[in-house]
Amino acid sequence: MNLLSYREIQGLMASKEEVRVLFRECALAILNTGNEIDDVNQILEDFADFQIEVVAESRGPRIAVKNAPAGAFVDGKMIKGVQDHLFSVLRDIVYVNHILSRSGLYELETSEGITEAVFNILRNANIIQPNLQPDLVVCWGGHSIDRVEYEYTKEVGYQLGLRSLNIATGCGPGAMKGPMKGAAIGHSKQQAEKRRYIGITEPGIIAAESPNPIVNELVILPDIEKRLEAFVRLAHSIVVFPGGVGTAEEILYLLSVLMHEDNSGLPFTLILTAPESKRLYFDTLDQFLRATLGDEVKDFYRVIIGDADKVAKTVSAGVEEVRRHRSKTQDAYSFNWDLTVEKHLQVPFVPTHSNMSGLELSRQLPAGKLASEIRRCFSGIVAGNVKAFGIEQVRKFGPYSLHGDKVIVDELQKLLDSFVQQGRMKIDKSDFKRCWELI
Numbered sequence: 001m002n003l004l005s006y007r008e009i010q011g012l013m014a015s016k017e018e019v020r021v022l023f024r025e026c027a028l029a030i031l032n033t034g035n036e037i038d039d040v041n042q043i044l045e046d047f048a049d050f051q052i053e054v055v056a057e058s059r060g061p062r063i064a065v066k067n068a069p070a071g072a073f074v075d076g077k078m079i080k081g082v083q084d085h086l087f088s089v090l091r092d093i094v095y096v097n098h099i100l101s102r103s104g105l106y107e108l109e110t111s112e113g114i115t116e117a118v119f120n121i122l123r124n125a126n127i128i129q130p131n132l133q134p135d136l137v138v139c140w141g142g143h144s145i146d147r148v149e150y151e152y153t154k155e156v157g158y159q160l161g162l163r164s165l166n167i168a169t170g171c172g173p174g175a176m177k178g179p180m181k182g183a184a185i186g187h188s189k190q191q192a193e194k195r196r197y198i199g200i201t202e203p204g205i206i207a208a209e210s211p212n213p214i215v216n217e218l219v220i221l222p223d224i225e226k227r228l229e230a231f232v233r234l235a236h237s238i239v240v241f242p243g244g245v246g247t248a249e250e251i252l253y254l255l256s257v258l259m260h261e262d263n264s265g266l267p268f269t270l271i272l273t274a275p276e277s278k279r280l281y282f283d284t285l286d287q288f289l290r291a292t293l294g295d296e297v298k299d300f301y302r303v304i305i306g307d308a309d310k311v312a313k314t315v316s317a318g319v320e321e322v323r324r325h326r327s328k329t330q331d332a333y334s335f336n337w338d339l340t341v342e343k344h345l346q347v348p349f350v351p352t353h354s355n356m357s358g359l360e361l362s363r364q365l366p367a368g369k370l371a372s373e374i375r376r377c378f379s380g381i382v383a384g385n386v387k388a389f390g391i392e393q394v395r396k397f398g399p400y401s402l403h404g405d406k407v408i409v410d411e412l413q414k415l416l417d418s419f420v421q422q423g424r425m426k427i428d429k430s431d432f433k434r435c436w437e438l439i
Contacts, residue, residue: 141175161186171199
């Protein structure tokens with residue numbers, strides 16, 4: 001952080017009100033790590049008197065906090081990992097605000113310009129590093145899972161760690177923490193020198209999924225779309241555990257990318273996995289995907305149930321295939337430049353009631369484009385559940401109305417009902433209210 005200039009620090013504190021508010025809210029989420037509440041408005045209300053200030057000093061910025069959550073301190077001193085993450089917030093908010101506001105620096109109206117911005121944010125956070133062999137496994141899954149599922153995510157992470165594979169997740173609790181915790185044990189047994197537990201988040205979700213204690217590299221992307229692009233361009237393989245609507249959103253995003261004709265020759269291993277007792281989760285999701293996107297969608301993923309060792313072996317083989325392919329094509333190991341991500345997957349989707357009701361949930365669309373539209377549908381439901389903007393929209397105007405073909409609406413209804421019945425929509429299940437209606 002000593003590379004921040006006085007101008008950048010002063011620019012943050014004197015910048016637009018929304019940037020200062022964003023910095024405060026993200027910082028509060030970091031300091032609130034370990035709290036089970038996933039309602040951002042409740043967290044902000046509980047710590048309404050929280051204050052944070054960045055003080056410029058010659059050796060680098062100093063952060064002064066007042067009325068912060070007590071759990072961030074031990075014997076009056078801030079926990080070192082929390083402190084590191086707090087400076088990551090400062091780094092990413094300052095840098096992103098700086099580079100995206102500079103006229104002409106990035107052509108953000110083009111797909112290529114957005115990808116370059118994602119790359120530079122990751123590089124600035126030292127997530128992209130040179131001279132590293134492919135070894136990064138992205139793990140997706142819910143933050144609200146039971147003990148059986150959590151133990152299974154740890155076992156999969158352990159098997160990955162034994163094979164010296166590193167982990168990236170959404171950085172929160174549950175299925176994001178378990179693989180990291182398991183991998184840490186596997187890495188320790190193998191005496192691995194490079195142990196990476198990367199948390200990739202964005203301001204709208206960080207309060208509900210604040211970084212778990214295992215995360216040792218944190219980066220905050222500006223929005224969910226850039227976060228998702230960061231995941232798929234960094235990943236050498238992706239493993240998905242059971243989750244809620246947010247996990248379904250991630251899967252639909254990736255399928256929309258993989259189903260693009262330009263990506264047909266690129267190796268990419270996508271595994272959906274769960275303990276045997278939770279087989280129903282992916283049976284239901286697999287049925288939904290085939291019914292809405294067509295049976296050919298099954299060619300883009302594998303379902304492995306109750307076998308952590310098989311998951312890790314399949315991932316390891318997939319990562320080796322990526323290494324051989326990129327060595328042959330001279331594509332970078334650390335960032336998948338060859339992957340085509342269309343602009344409709346990169347432009348931030350604002351979940352207003354008008355935008356949600358205007359989604360084209362029609363089987364007349366090409367499968368990849370329909371996957372993108374359903375992804376936006378899930379993104380809006382996530383916002384209505386746990387993001388401040390979405391919660392406020394639903395409070396003011398009622399549930400989102402979603403319109404579509406009967407087949408798609410019926411399948412969505414079944415899938416969302418199953419998520420509700422399984423308690424996968426929110427940590428505080430007693431306070432859950434549907435933020436959507438299907439028409």
